[in-house]
Amino acid sequence: xxxxRAPERTLLPGxxxxxxxxxxxxxxxxxxxxxxxxxxxxxxxxxxxxGRRFDTQATALTKxxxxxxxxxxxxxxxxEVGSVLALRPDDWLFPTYRDSVALVTRGVDPAETLTLxxxxxxxxxxxxxxxxxxxxxxxxxxxxxxxxxxxAARLKGExxxxxxxxxxxxxxxxxxxxxxxFAGVWKAPVVxxxxxxxxxxxxxxxxxxxxxxxxxxxxxxxxxxVLVDGNDVAAxxxxxxxxxxxxGPTLVEALTYRIEAHTNADDATRYRTSDEVAxxxxxxxxxxxxxxxxxxxxxxxxxxxxxxxxxEDFAASVRAKMNADVVPSPDELFExxxxxxxxxLREQAAVLREELA
Amino acid sequence: MTAVTESQVSMAxxxxxxxxxxxxxxxxxxxxxxxxxxxxxxxxxxxxxxxxFGDERVFDTPLAESGIVGTAIGxxxxxxxxxxxxxxxxxxxxxxxxxxxxxxxxxxxxRGRVSLPVVIRxxxxxxxxxxxxHCDSSEAYYTHTPGLRVVTPGTPDDAYRLLRDSIDSPxxxxxxxxxxxxxxxxxxxxxxxxxxxxALVRRTGRDVTLIAYGPxxxxxxxxxxxxxxxxxxxxxxDLRSLAPFDDETVCASVRKTxxxxxxxxxxGFGGYGAxxxxxxxxxxxxxxxxxxxxxxxxxxxxxxxKLEEHHLPSVDRILDAVARLQWxxxxxxxxxx
Numbered sequence: 001x002x003x004x005r006a007p008e009r010t011l012l013p014g015x016x017x018x019x020x021x022x023x024x025x026x027x028x029x030x031x032x033x034x035x036x037x038x039x040x041x042x043x044x045x046x047x048x049x050x051g052r053r054f055d056t057q058a059t060a061l062t063k064x065x066x067x068x069x070x071x072x073x074x075x076x077x078x079x080e081v082g083s084v085l086a087l088r089p090d091d092w093l094f095p096t097y098r099d100s101v102a103l104v105t106r107g108v109d110p111a112e113t114l115t116l117x118x119x120x121x122x123x124x125x126x127x128x129x130x131x132x133x134x135x136x137x138x139x140x141x142x143x144x145x146x147x148x149x150x151x152a153a154r155l156k157g158e159x160x161x162x163x164x165x166x167x168x169x170x171x172x173x174x175x176x177x178x179x180x181x182f183a184g185v186w187k188a189p190v191v192x193x194x195x196x197x198x199x200x201x202x203x204x205x206x207x208x209x210x211x212x213x214x215x216x217x218x219x220x221x222x223x224x225x226v227l228v229d230g231n232d233v234a235a236x237x238x239x240x241x242x243x244x245x246x247x248g249p250t251l252v253e254a255l256t257y258r259i260e261a262h263t264n265a266d267d268a269t270r271y272r273t274s275d276e277v278a279x280x281x282x283x284x285x286x287x288x289x290x291x292x293x294x295x296x297x298x299x300x301x302x303x304x305x306x307x308x309x310x311x312e313d314f315a316a317s318v319r320a321k322m323n324a325d326v327v328p329s330p331d332e333l334f335e336x337x338x339x340x341x342x343x344x345l346r347e348q349a350a351v352l353r354e355e356l357a
Numbered sequence: 358m359t360a361v362t363e364s365q366v367s368m369a370x371x372x373x374x375x376x377x378x379x380x381x382x383x384x385x386x387x388x389x390x391x392x393x394x395x396x397x398x399x400x401x402x403x404x405x406x407x408x409x410f411g412d413e414r415v416f417d418t419p420l421a422e423s424g425i426v427g428t429a430i431g432x433x434x435x436x437x438x439x440x441x442x443x444x445x446x447x448x449x450x451x452x453x454x455x456x457x458x459x460x461x462x463x464x465x466x467x468r469g470r471v472s473l474p475v476v477i478r479x480x481x482x483x484x485x486x487x488x489x490x491h492c493d494s495s496e497a498y499y500t501h502t503p504g505l506r507v508v509t510p511g512t513p514d515d516a517y518r519l520l521r522d523s524i525d526s527p528x529x530x531x532x533x534x535x536x537x538x539x540x541x542x543x544x545x546x547x548x549x550x551x552x553x554x555x556a557l558v559r560r561t562g563r564d565v566t567l568i569a570y571g572p573x574x575x576x577x578x579x580x581x582x583x584x585x586x587x588x589x590x591x592x593x594x595d596l597r598s599l600a601p602f603d604d605e606t607v608c609a610s611v612r613k614t615x616x617x618x619x620x621x622x623x624x625g626f627g628g629y630g631a632x633x634x635x636x637x638x639x640x641x642x643x644x645x646x647x648x649x650x651x652x653x654x655x656x657x658x659x660x661x662x663k664l665e666e667h668h669l670p671s672v673d674r675i676l677d678a679v680a681r682l683q684w685x686x687x688x689x690x691x692x693x694x
Contacts, residue, residue, distance in 0.1 A: 122466040133434070134466055138458050144424055145459070148431020148439075155387075155413055155437070162431075174451070178424035185419055336469040337503050339527040342554070342601035 009224040009246065013215035017255050018239060019229035023283050025291025033238040041289065042298055044085060044233045046307050048077040048286050051101035053311035054110060057318050058100065058117070062264040066322045068119040071098040075231075075259035078285035079195045081105050082236030083163055083254075091244060094133040094146040094164040098195075102165065106130050110314070111321035120326040139170040143179035143192060147249075150188040161189040161244040169200025171214050177221075183249035184222035191243040192218075192251045195230060197258040202271040218251030230254030231285040234292075257283075330356060369539040371513035372402045372478075375520035376440065380410045383438060386524060388415045390425055390442030390478075399444060400480055400539050422452035426477065430459055433473040440524055446481040447490035453498070460529045461504035475529045476520070481509075482572045482622050484537030484669055486662040493659055494623035496571075499531040500600040500632070507599040509533035511559070511574025513543040515597060522553040533599075535572035554598050556606040562592035565679050566610045566617040568633055570596040573620045573670060580675040589679060599629060607633070608640045615646040616682040620670050625653035647682045 020031050027035070036044070055074050061067045073080055080101040087093060087106070095102050103113040108125045115124025116135055123134045133149075136142035146164035153160035170176055171194055183190045194214050198205055211217055218225030224246075228239045236254055243250035257280035261268035268277075293299035334341060334349040341349075366374075379386045388406055390398075394417040397404030407415040418425050422443060429439035443449035449456075456477065463471045483492035499507045506528050510516035516534070523530040551557055559574060560581050569577035574595045581591035594610050596603065611617045617637055619630040630651040637649050652670045660668045 121468060122462075123468065123470075126470050127434070127467060128470065134463065134471070138454060141427060141455060141459060144427025144455065145431035145434065147424075148428030148433075149435045150431070151428060152432040152435035152437050155432075156435070175423055175427060175455075178419070178421040179427070181419050181421065182424050182428055332468070336465045336467075338506070338601075339464070339472065343604070344601060 011219045011222065011224050013213055013225045013227040013253070017227045017229040018235055019232045020234040020238060021232045021288050021292050023288065025288045025295065027292065031235070033235055036234055036237050038296070038298055040085070040237065041234060041293060044081055044237060045286070045289050045293055045299065046310070047081045047085060047105050048233060048289065049307045050311045050314050051077050051081055051105055052286060053315045054104050054318060055101055057315040058114060059260065059264060061114075061319075061322050067114060067117045069263050069265060070100075070117050071263045072260035073098050073101050073258065075280060075285070076195055076197060076256045077101060078233035078236050079193065079230045079254045079256055082233040083165070083191075083193050083240040086237045086241035086244060087163055088161070088244065090131065090158070090160045092131045092133065092146070092149055092160065092162045094136065094142045094149070094162060096136050096139070096142065096165050096167065096170075098167065099135065099165050103132060103135070106132050108132060110318045114322065118322065118326060120328050121332075140166055140173035140175040140179070142166070143170075143176050144182070146190050147179045147183045147186070147188050150183075150190045151186050154186075154188065161191065163191045163193060163240065163244065165193050165195060167200065168194060168196040168198070168205060168208055168214060169203065170194075171217055172200075172208055176217075180218060180221040180223050180249070180251065187248045189244070189247055190249045191240055192223075192249070193240065194251065194253045195256055196253055197256050199258065199262070199271065201262045201266065204271070213253055215251055215253035223249045223251050225251040225253070227253050227255070230256030231283045231288065233285055233289050364544045365542045366513050366545040367540050367542050368510065368513045368516045368534070369400055369402050371517040371545055372520055372534065373404055373406070374545075375517045375524075376403060376406055377409065379440070379521060379524040380406065380414060385436060386414070386438045386440060387432065388440045388442075389418050389429075391418060391420050391444050393417060393442050398442060400536065402478070402534070402539075403442065422449055423455050426452040426455040426460060426475075429475045429477075430455065430463070430473060433475045434471055438474045438524060440476040440478065443477060443479045445487075445491045446479055446493040446495050449477070449479050449495065452477075456499070456505070456531070457502050461502045464528070465504060472527045473529050474524075474527050476523045476526075476532050477530070478532045478534060480536040480539075481533045482535050482537060483659060483665050484572060486665075488662065489659065492665070494621065494654070496533060496599055496621075497623060497627065497629045500629055504529070505600060506530045507533065508553070508597060509535060509571035509599060510597065511535070511538070511569070511571055511595045513541070514545050515595070517545055517547060518550055519553070519597065522550075526553065533571055537572050538575060541575065554601055554603060556594050556596045556598065556603040558592060558606065558610060559595045560591070560593040562614065563590040564614055564616065565589055565682055566592045566594055566614045567620060567675065568594050568596065568607060568617055568637075569620045570599060572622055576670060576672060577620055577675065580672045580679070583672055583676060584679055587676070587680075591679065602632070602636060604636055604640060607637060611637050611641045611649075612644040615644055617645075617649045618652055618675060618678045618682065619649065620652045620675055622654050622669055624656045625651050626656045628653055650678045650681060652678045
């Protein structure tokens, strides 16, 4: 993709979200964004289809008791996939609990992605192997980790940026504001991707913020801010890539929607209407890209079938891995609390071993 | 390390030297926080460091404690060794979530893959005439959190050594600096190292063990001197490491003396002293001639400066506790309590 770096980036987001593809998949003629290369678009499609299948598989696994809980990101695939594929190999991702599709897109093993939600341990993967921070459950705390990480990279002379994901609710947390402020002062290479899916569990945007948009929250901190159509994967990719290579911080608000409930334990019919959901289904990110790719001759039935088959294989491998019972070792309770296990924990480990003997 | 013995170095000076030596020894060490740059910290502990090491390694941050600790976590994940200052004890509370939910747990959550060598320096405690929110003793909050090391020096020499050890530690350390002792001078013998996790018998005695730490070490030593007039030979144990706890050194002392008083500035209820009493009682019961007592601050919010002398444990109050330890039923009054 062509690197377009404006000499001075404006702080103010536009009134309308930036986009490259309309709802029906037709291209936006006068978009200021550069359309990603064809091979990138094809890859974005493949990863979204696989990601969605992974998401539905994980949801099914909760019904089988294989996962303690699963927060679906169905409907948010353009954000999850578009932003992650925009990362350069050395860049880091700081995800939240809802970003499992982002993790598998980054190449994390699906079983390791789900370890947290499965209850086997708090984290399944090695953050350094994939350059992915631990999935963050407290909201917004990871924004500061991303800023610190990126600032350290700058101090070390590395051209590494950090992408931190957060939701609309997380923008109400203090840490988001401290992170934006630190990033602005330090000019840290961090992209804050706010996936505004309309609801913080049940609380709608109207009760979350009085700002004209969440992207406006960057202005006061001197952080350039962009409003993007979060169901347009080409636009999300273009915006996030440009932000990652900008050398400084960017706040990206991606307008999207979570089709499923907050988690499998939530009842979304209590706080939103089926008409609203239907309207968003009509803006489906996968359908939209498929329509565009088809019109461009980049996607035909054969290719579509091949991608679908890959997604099924992926789901089957997830099922196979998750159907194996995980029995974590109680000994591990006492490991990794400190670099070297202190005496009182060695004593407690011995007590537990005796109980289990 | 080269043996350098100097007399009359303040604790603040010893801490400053420890920071300077750590910055010189490891290019990954960073010092940051509020007013730590040009000003050199409100207690001047970071005096001259920015000028010597540059503003990429010693720098002022926006005024935001959660931001300071949260970014320190990210920097440590990226291979650096941040040493951050919280300025005052009660000002650290906005960072509490970052400390307890992330700093303390990331090694465990990642099953040892992420190491966070972060030191959080917290000037703590009272006795300086500070107004509200400047004099809290917050050790119980941190020691209750697995994954954190919590240490506090009682002397300039310990301040130097413990801070160097803390910066070298692969685990996060809450480094509590007794601010009323910043200007108290002592010798600095940088060659001495008794171990990061070890308590230290500061004064040997036969009759009673005073268990103290941080700001109360000096008060306990004063008490021991005063107790001589009463005919009591008092041993003083300086815990140094509040977590992990050195049961061995403490219990060896209590088994010898058979009597113990735990002293701290913080409120007693649910406080750190309760943990010490419990550990000593569980391990030394048959060696005890009396219940293990606590002398602590009252269970009140830290009082205004003109009343703090009534709140803080004094030599007299500790001597009273020692007197009660003679296990005269009428004095101790346990049965009627």
